[in-house]
Amino acid sequence: MALPLPKRVQLRDGQEALIRTLSENDLPSWCAMINACSEETLWRRFERRAKKAILAEALRFCSPNAQEFVLVAEVQGQMAGEARLCLIPEAQAAEFCVLVADPWQGVGLGSLLTDLALAWADEHGINRILVEVVPENLRILHILRSRGFRFREGAGQILWGERLSPRV
Numbered sequence: 216m217a218l219p220l221p222k223r224v225q226l227r228d229g230q231e232a233l234i235r236t237l238s239e240n241d242l243p244s245w246c247a248m249i250n251a252c253s254e255e256t257l258w259r260r261f262e263r264r265a266k267k268a269i270l271a272e273a274l275r276f277c278s279p280n281a282q283e284f285v286l287v288a289e290v291q292g293q294m295a296g297e298a299r300l301c302l303i304p305e306a307q308a309a310e311f312c313v314l315v316a317d318p319w320q321g322v323g324l325g326s327l328l329t330d331l332a333l334a335w336a337d338e339h340g341i342n343r344i345l346v347e348v349v350p351e352n353l354r355i356l357h358i359l360r361s362r363g364f365r366f367r368e369g370a371g372q373i374l375w376g377e378r379l380s381p382r383v
């Protein structure tokens with residue numbers, strides 16, 4: 216999956232998505248995206264179900280900084296999903312997470328955001344991508360395993376995943 220960004224792509228249902236980096240003006244759309252998520256989706260991404268608690272941290276999530284690379288997807292002007300790499304420069308590593316709000320799940324957006332984030336990481340010399348997944352999250356396990364992630368059990372039944380860059 217090729218960069219650069221912004222990028223327009225067609226989803227499996229025929230809709231067009233615009234993929235771009237997060238900007239500081241995205242706070243209202245980001246909150247609307249969280250409001251469109253079910254408790255289950257929030258649990259799988261944030262390991263928390265309470266919308267209110269996540270929205271209380273919205274400003275932090277929407278303040279891009281040098282330690283993060285955040286991609287967002289817009290469909291018909293609404294923010295539908297994001298992929299986030301939190302960089303750990305001293306280890307040439309990054310923690311990955313991805314979210315697609317419920318109305319847009321299942322049409323390829325999560326896979327696409329994942330591919331673009333991994334391509335960005337490979338282009339920026341990141342050797343290890345780390346991820347935490349709840350074991351019942353078969354959808355993300357399928358996506359990540361098919362992209363080279365290996366998983367092992369961590370504390371509290373969380374699965375820890377790791378992908379080494381093709382360069383390593």
Ligand SMILES: CC(C)(COP(=O)(O)OP(=O)(O)OC[C@H]1O[C@@H](n2cnc3c(N)ncnc32)[C@H](O)[C@@H]1OP(=O)(O)O)[C@@H](O)C(=O)NCCC(=O)NCCS
Nearest residue numbers: 256259260312313314315320321322323324325326353357
């Ligand atoms: C996980 C998530 C990001 C996936 O995004 P999405 O846009 O819904 O997923 P896609 O349509 O791109 O792809 C889904 C893939 O999972 C597969 N899948 C769906 N249900 C599955 C299941 N129960 N078991 C295994 N694979 C499954 C689909 O077949 C598809 O794979 P394919 O393209 O090889 O056919 C999204 O559902 C989401 O945000 N979930 C809640 C938050 C979350 O889990 N975040 C990840 C934590 S890091």
